[in-house]
Amino acid sequence: MSTINTLLREDLRAFAGYQSARSTALAGDVWLNANESAWANAADIGAQLRRYPQPQPPALRDALAQLYAVAPEQVLIGRGSDEAIDLLVRAFCAPGQGRVVIAAPVFGMYAVCAKLHGAQVIDVPLHDSDTGLSADLGAIGDAALAQHATLVFLCSPGNPSGELLPLDAIADLAGRLRGRCMVVVDEAYLDYVDAPSATQLLPMLDNIAVLRTLSKAHALAGARVGCVLGSRVLIEALRRCQAPYPVPQPVAVEALAALAPQVLALTRSRVEVVREARARLQAGLTRLSCVQRVYASAGNFLLVRFVDADAAFTALLSAGVVVRDMRAMPQLQNALRITVGTQDECRRVLAALEPVSEVRV
Known part of the structure; x- marks a missing residue:
């Protein structure tokens, strides 16, 4: 039995899931199998919405597989990473x-999905040191086994x-937990750093x-397109747990267009702009005396500790700049998270903070 079937809920191992009208490949020119309207809605320009969409649009699945260097059968498309997290927990x-291991402070949906499902959340906190907020993968493995x-949910970049x-540390952890625990690596921000994906480990580690x-x-946050990449057995199991039509037809069309070669080239050039802007913003924030610490980041954001986070947050809001208040999260009582915006937006951040700070000489 594969690792997936060993760890999968016993009651789901033979579970077929819901077989929708689009679950099987059928040919015909008169479609009367899904109780759809015989007419398009008058507001439906192009008459594309009266039919249910493909559960996993083949062209989009193929494009994502090519983008992430895996086989199409190793891709499950869903409504952003949030649905993927929920499917894995279920x-x-x-x-x-169930029991789920996280390393807080981290993306809140891991714990939210676990708690909504009634699973216990085991927190192995990040360690704050001179090198940054770091996950202790050894301790995470210990906790998962004990x-x-x-x-186990890992976020990289965090x-x-x-x-x-x-990547070698992730491989060591997954190898240690093989047959005992799934290791989920959330790479939502990996595009912003020149580093290999954990997909390289899939041929060796099926957990x-x-x-x-x-x-x-x-830049498709409003479209809600994410995916799980894993073994074929994993993808088949998660598909059986997924709602029938997770990808609306207009969303699939938009996402596919965003993965065209010329669009991808522009996206990659903008990622380089963000990386350069991130370095400039970090340098500018570091010079402000109201800033206690700026953490190095491999994402499109900076985590910043302030001498007075309330004053900084208020000053930014007064200037029309909205940042993420992190003070309710563990270990981050004086921290804000600032997304790296355009050059002008980054200037506005620094200008807004100057009245509450003297620039270091």
Whole structure:
């Protein structure tokens, strides 16, 4: 039995899921199998919305597979990374019984999905040191084994820490947990750093799942397109747990257009702009005396500790600049997260903070 079937909820191993009208490939020119309207809505320009969409649009799946260097059968498209996280929790944690390991402060949806499912959240906190907020993968492995967890969520680059996890360390952790626990690597921000993806580990380790999204670098946050990358057995299991039509037809068309070669080239050039702007913004923030610390980041954001985070947050809001208040998260009582915007937007951040700070000489 594969690792996936060993860890999958026992009651889901033979579960077929819902078989929708688009689940099987059928040919015909009169479609009367899905109880759809015989007429398009008068507001439906192009008459594309009266039919249910493909559950996994083949062209989009192929394009994502090419983008992330995996086989199409290793891709499951969903409504952003949020749906992927929820599917993984539902598939590998029995309701009210499962255990999930996280390393806070981290993206909140891992814990939210676990708690909504009744799973126990085991936190192995990030360690704050001179090198930054760092995950202790050894301690995470210890906790997963001791608590009989079935899911570990890693975020690389970390949100909000900005930490990039070494691929060999992820491989060591997954190897240690193989047959015992799934290791989920959330790479939502990997586009912003020159580093290999954990998908390179998939041929050797079948207990790894990788999350990717078009919301960040590809600028499609409003379209809600993300995917799980993993073994064919994993993708088939998650598909059985997924709602029938996760990708609306207009969204699939827009996402496919965003993955055209000329569009991808522009996206990659803008990523380089963000990386340069990130360095400039970090340098500018570091010179402000109201700033206690700026963490190095491999994402499109900076985590910043302030002497007076309330004064900084208020000053930014007064200047029309909205940043993420992180003070409710563990270890971040004086921190704000600032997305790297355009050159002008970054200037506005620094200008807004100057009245509450003296620039260091």
